[in-house]
Amino acid sequence: MLKIGGHTPKYPIIQGGMGVKVSGARLAGAVAASGGVGTIASVGLACDHPLYDESNYFDINEIAMSEAVEMARKLAPDGVIAINCMAALTDYDRQVRSACLAGVDIIFSGAGLPMKLPEYTRDFPDVALAPIVSSVRAADLVIRKWKKQYDRLPDAIVVETPLYAGGHLGATRMEHVTDAAFSLEHVIPELVKYLADHFDVDIPVIGGGGIWDRADMDRVFAMGAKGVQMGTRFVCTMECDASDRFKQAYIDAKEADIEVIMSPVGIPGRALKTPFVEKYISGEVSSKPCMAACLSHCKYLESGDTFCIAQALVDAYLGNWETGLFFVGSNAWRCSKIDTVAGIFEELTK
Ligand SMILES: Cc1cc2nc3c(=O)[nH]c(=O)nc-3n(C[C@H](O)[C@H](O)[C@H](O)COP(=O)(O)O)c2cc1C
Numbered sequence: 001m002l003k004i005g006g007h008t009p010k011y012p013i014i015q016g017g018m019g020v021k022v023s024g025a026r027l028a029g030a031v032a033a034s035g036g037v038g039t040i041a042s043v044g045l046a047c048d049h050p051l052y053d054e055s056n057y058f059d060i061n062e063i064a065m066s067e068a069v070e071m072a073r074k075l076a077p078d079g080v081i082a083i084n085c086m087a088a089l090t091d092y093d094r095q096v097r098s099a100c101l102a103g104v105d106i107i108f109s110g111a112g113l114p115m116k117l118p119e120y121t122r123d124f125p126d127v128a129l130a131p132i133v134s135s136v137r138a139a140d141l142v143i144r145k146w147k148k149q150y151d152r153l154p155d156a157i158v159v160e161t162p163l164y165a166g167g168h169l170g171a172t173r174m175e176h177v178t179d180a181a182f183s184l185e186h187v188i189p190e191l192v193k194y195l196a197d198h199f200d201v202d203i204p205v206i207g208g209g210g211i212w213d214r215a216d217m218d219r220v221f222a223m224g225a226k227g228v229q230m231g232t233r234f235v236c237t238m239e240c241d242a243s244d245r246f247k248q249a250y251i252d253a254k255e256a257d258i259e260v261i262m263s264p265v266g267i268p269g270r271a272l273k274t275p276f277v278e279k280y281i282s283g284e285v286s287s288k289p290c291m292a293a294c295l296s297h298c299k300y301l302e303s304g305d306t307f308c309i310a311q312a313l314v315d316a317y318l319g320n321w322e323t324g325l326f327f328v329g330s331n332a333w334r335c336s337k338i339d340t341v342a343g344i345f346e347e348l349t350k
Contacts, residue, residue: 002204003226005128005155007105009080011349013217014158015036016208016231017084017108018167018327019043021311024241025038025068027234028082029075030341035349039082039108040068042095044294048120052098057292058091062098069102073083080105085166086131087112088265088295093120106149107134108158111265112296113142118150128155130206134162134170134182136191149168156204158194159187159227164210166231166329168269169260177260177268183219184209193214195216214333214348239341245319249274249326258328264299272326287311287323288323 002012015031017023019041027037045064046052052060065083072081083099085092088111092137096107100121107116110132114348121127131154133139139157146152162169162177171177185206195203207220208229217228234240236247253272261277263269271277279285287300287307291314299306309325316324 002156002206004037004080004106004130004204004227007037007128009037009258010170011344011345012165012204012206012221012227013037013209013348014082014108014227014229015039015234016160016166016237017082018231019084020310020315021045021254022235022240022242022246022327023084025071025075027237027240027341028068029079030237030239031082031345032076034345035079035342037082037106038072038076039084039106040065040099042083042085042099043089043172043226044291044310044314047291047310047317052156054291057141057294058094061091062094065095065098066102067300069099069104073103076342078206082106082108084108084110085228086110087114087117088297090292090294090296096120099166105128106155110158110160110170112265113138114144115142118146118152124151130154130156131157132158132160132208133171134160134176135187136194138170139191140194146237152268153199153201154203156206156227156254157191158206159184160227160229161187161190161207161209162268162274165208165328166270166332167327168263168265168267171237171268174260174262174268184225185296188220188223188225204240210330212334217348232331232335233330233344234341235328237339237341237344238339242317243319245321246316246324246326247335247338249321250253250328251334251337253328253333253335255333258330258332264309266299270326270328270330272332274324275322276315276324281305290316311324
């Protein structure tokens, strides 16, 4: 049984947050209603909100976050609803607070170390906190800081391997993406031992990256994980919030179409080799203007180099093949049809 703080999903399956708006309220609500943890990705929620007018991105993000949590809750009144908020976002604290006020159960946070997360949630002790890391060293840094400064421990820790995961990868350098030192086989047992050696309370470890079927899940449980986080598997579903064109790009993808690029955030990210990515690799990409200074470190904002990742991810969500950055996990080529969330849960849990 997986227990994250005070929250116990029926199944130990977490649908990973996928931005921009690939996992919105609809997917998260459907996953939570099926017995997993449904996660809304917080990044860029404002992008197609009726009140968004390009000058009020952060204010509308806050409203959109609150509305998304409420909508997911309506879809799954008894389910476990989470948000994924990237520590690298400029409005990290505002989004976290907005989700807490709206009644979210768990906050998953990676893409940078979520050092100050307990500070932003201190008025909401029932909200469980789960950092996303790719190494024991990163977990240790977060735990030490939380313990010393806030007397708080994580309620769970997600280990996401850059070898297979989608989107931004928990790797600071390209070489790490293929380094076996960052494999689940290596990190999960080491982290489970570290936690057992240092703490009396049970802090469950959740494994993510490249998990597709029940055999993959069982492999990760055998390493000592109490749960799995899955992203790519949930994209080609009726309920996924992305456009049909986004999902079709997954269905059409071959293994060779999946590429790892250096993102404007300064860390590697896994994406489809779209015309946009091909132009970026050959140094010819032309970017749309900065959407909202949404990242605390952005190469494009700082030097005009690379591109506005928010615009490129919104374009992908909307299905603009020529200008979109389509984030994928290494399993995207295995998507062959549109499923339902309930169907996937039936397969994974029988
Ligand atoms: C389209 C897409 C967008 C993603 N966006 C985010 C994000 O906003 N924040 C985050 O922490 N992880 C993000 N991820 C990672 C997922 O949450 C998940 O942990 C990861 O993809 C697991 O690997 P899998 O796709 O092989 O199952 C994204 C993944 C994909 C495929």
